[in-house]
Amino acid sequence: MPAPLLSLRGMTKSYGQVRANRGIDLDVAANSIHAILGENGAGKSTLMKLIYGVEEPDEGQVFWQGRPVRLTSPAEARRHGIGMVFQHFSLFETLTVVENISLIVPGAKADLARRIRALGQDFGLEVDPSAHVHSLSVGERQRVEIIRCLMTEPKLLILDEPTSVLPPQSVGLLFDTLRRLRDTGVSILFISHKLDEIQSICDRATVLRAGQVTGNVDPREHDAHELARMMIGRDMPPPLHADARTPGEKRLELAGLDHVEDDPFAVSLHGVSLTVHAGEIVGIAGISGNGQAELARLISGETRLSEGERDEVRMMDQGVAHLGPAERRALGFAFVPEDRLGRGAVPEMSLADNSLLTAHPLGLLRHGFIDRAKEADFTAACIKDFDVRTPGPEAEAGALSGGNLQKFIVGREILLKPKLLFVAQPTWGVDIGAATAIRQRLIAMRNDGVAVLVISEELEELFEICDRIQVLHKGHLSPSLDPRATKPEEIGRHMIGADIPLREAV
Amino acid sequence: MNGIEFILANMLAAATPFLLAALGELVVERSGVLNLGIEGIMALGAVIAFIIVYHGGGHAAAFLGAGLAGAGLSFLFGILALGFRANQVAIGLAIGILGQGLSALIGNSYEALTVTGLSKITLPGLSGLPVVGGLFTQDAVVWLSLIATLAVWAMFRFTRLGLVIRAVGENPKAAHAIGYPVIALRHAAILFGGAMAGLAGAYAATVYTPLWADGMIAGRGWIALALVVFGTWMTGRVFFGALLFGAVSLGGLAAQAQGVPLNSQLLSSLPYIVTIVVLGIISSNRRLLKINGVASLGEPYER
């Protein structure tokens, strides 16, 4: 048997107290598609950074085609024939596609542009070489990343959660591309937390849990239950179920909102209509980067419109588009933003001080001064009610894991007893246990008559908890769809803009 | 010589301290670092150059010494801003205060002394032209700084190094992820910026007004910082901004010489007032700043 293309032995990496990778062994065969399966926080991305030379391991050995090597930098890794497509992309928005590519591929620009076009045609990855990256959609950016890797003629291509930026039907196309690549002699390391994807494309799977290898299997020979047990140590939690209910009065209404941002890199919104009633969960699906951030800021009040446009956003039957976040909150609005650190919470502040951020109207102040005792009580209650794993209210927000901080922020907003709760990306980067807990809470809120709006990239999540789903694509919001009567493929059609005029959809 | 001719003949020389310092800071900011210590670094370069010329070392050695001194002080800035991840605003202020203090200390016994400046080099033919002829009679440093402007412009426009600096300034994490040494590149940019500020100071103290006095930089380092914003981080615009300030600092003098009764304090304040007004006009165009700006400017980089 020939030596594997890549072998890792005992790879270990710590960040401060966090041991992200512990003694990981891995063998990737030539001409194979190999999955790294694990939930958020299992250490997948760290392992890939070690392989690509972005980070150096504390301990461990790397063998490339049987010979020991040290991968001290990405350039070194590329020289051996390793390429990587990052989850959050390593592209530069103000540069053109060809400039981005020339940063790691030598050659004259005209020559590079020609090769970009040629590769694009060969593998179904067409992109305009002279376009600026900020003008590209998320899917196009992924194509640029993949092309950039292919131009270094790799023997091993690492893809970090590549399907998270694709609509369901494009996933198939990506898989076709990957199979074609494998057949031309490129091995692929495919990182995912989605069991079905791995079963459909991968020849081999290495499962990670809490920084350690818990399985090394052929994914086609194991069912989802077994894989899940390797991944999270138990069965997947059963899908939640929300019974149909009759919704109450309107709590949020946008009627054909158009908005162009000051920021030239932002997405403009076109005729967005959206209504959320008491006692229902409305989900906004779509790949992020299609106007989600801009829409969220308009609803939260971080983007304010003029007095004359006050009715562009209506909450609790009032025009609020001209009001700031604090004034909207006073009407019974609460919001969990998609980025936790630096927006939903101040990383350098204690959890107690982070409670104050939005919960100060709950009697945490006295004559404009902070009531430290009340602040501590509130924080302790939030930590207890929402099972936040932390040493206590004095712990700094930045020291919490993603899932625990998300539970804290969701908890803080729920304890405000809002009439309208808006949660953007409730489970981004959150482990499965915390994600399930958060979804259960959202359903409980809805059952208590709260109007809930959720933005999520995870279609399964929206199908699980939503009463209605609308899809955002290039700043257009689709009409509302009933998840109980709609197939994911139908949503997927909207994700690539099937319902808007063709000219704009491309 | 009438007012216009006077301004045209001297504008480039007046602009040179601004231009050299601003070109250096432009490269620093493009790489994502804000060095507010320019004023102090210029002062240190000025005093070092002055002392070398005063003791007969000549202008070449003076500029070399000033460049090295500027690079040295900015290296300290780099260590603190990149190595210690200190707040760049605070550390820039600290370096500025330190540089001004050092220049005053070193130049203590040279206060109010003078030296001889540099002779001018004329471009044959062109310098004989009416009105604009004066433009083509300049000292060597002016000619060299024009070449430096072209070089910086060409670097950003055509070279991979320029591309890499822009990439590092826009998104240091991504630049690191594809294998560029972010910290080393930023150190190099900071050294370049410090050396340029040192040269700018040297020009101010040994060529433009060949004398040493504590505080003689008189805010020119700060105006150079403002020039980078005026120029929205583009070399050509920074150049024209520097020319504008050269002209502004001469315009009052020219008017006074023509008999316009101008208050001398107003005259001294003119560059500062123009800075404030232009800064307001340019900055209010948020879209322009966003398009041309440097996304990671001033943020500590932590991998």
Place this chain on the structure above:
Amino acid sequence: MLRLPRLIRRDRASTRMAVLAPVLAVAAAVFVNLVLYLVMGKDPGAVFHAMLLEPFLSWASFSEVLLKTGPLLLIAEGLAIGFRAKVFNIGAEGQFILGAIFASAIPVWFPQATGGWIWPAMLILGAIGGALWAAIPAFWRVRLNANEILVTLMMSLIAAQVLNYLLLGPWKDPKGFNFPQSVMFQYDAMVPILIPGTRVNVSLLLALLSAVLAWAFMQKSFRGYQFLVGGLAPRAAAYAGFSEARAIWLSLLIGGFAAGLAGAAEVAGPIGQLQRSISTGYGYAAIIVAYLGGLHPIGIVASSLLMAVLYIGGDNAMVSADLPVAAVRVFQGSLLVFYLAATTFVRYRLDWGHGTRGAAR
């Protein structure tokens, strides 16, 4: 191969290091500057004695330290409020000058006026003058998006010219032998002396009161908390609906108000007239004081006292050890440099561990 130690982020800020940082910075600055004096051919022992001990050795010189502490403390407390919100007002020098000018308007225009109202009116007018001067950069930042660092600095340079203009022109003392200074102020235009036999006046109490108010504002009030959030995480402040414009306006107005008050107290106190050298760089030194005090209102009380010692001690060293006065500025600058380096270890610790791994390969 030599490898540098790495900085590892701590799980939470180290209180111990926060307290230790200024102490370490002072020790390092003292050491480095004494070496510098040795290089300059001065006797470091004599300089050390003159600079850091003598100010404490007699009541006369210590009272001068207290006199200098007042304006430094007042200005630094005002600046620290803004710095915590990342509003960088570095133009306190100009606001100080405008305060002095506004306050001087009363005795210059009404040199014969008498009454106990005069000095309080001067202080109030001075504070308003400082705040008005700071209002311009506030407007420029909030409305025009212009960087307040550059605008406040430019405003300081302009303020110095305004002062020159007044002293050389309309406000020049006609009987002053053409010196650029105003008339000497009348008795009622002077802030009352606090400690008989010294020049320490009531404005020191105002400075201490400002420290108490700043403490209540920064450490206890919700508005102070909002400023801190705005400084640490501007997007979190926007998310919570804390107004950035209000933080900028208030920071600059408070900073200008305090600096203007200090300027007024200086002309209505130890100087007694408007002249060119009303400020010996207080506005810039206060930036160092604010940082060295950890941007904490109580820490600033200690750091302003230290900076005042440096001022008085520097004067002593100039006389007794022939040290150029610029040496004090070098000391100040190096102090801030060392302090900023030391504060890194509040959030980070050094990790030498990976160096051994590198060597083992």
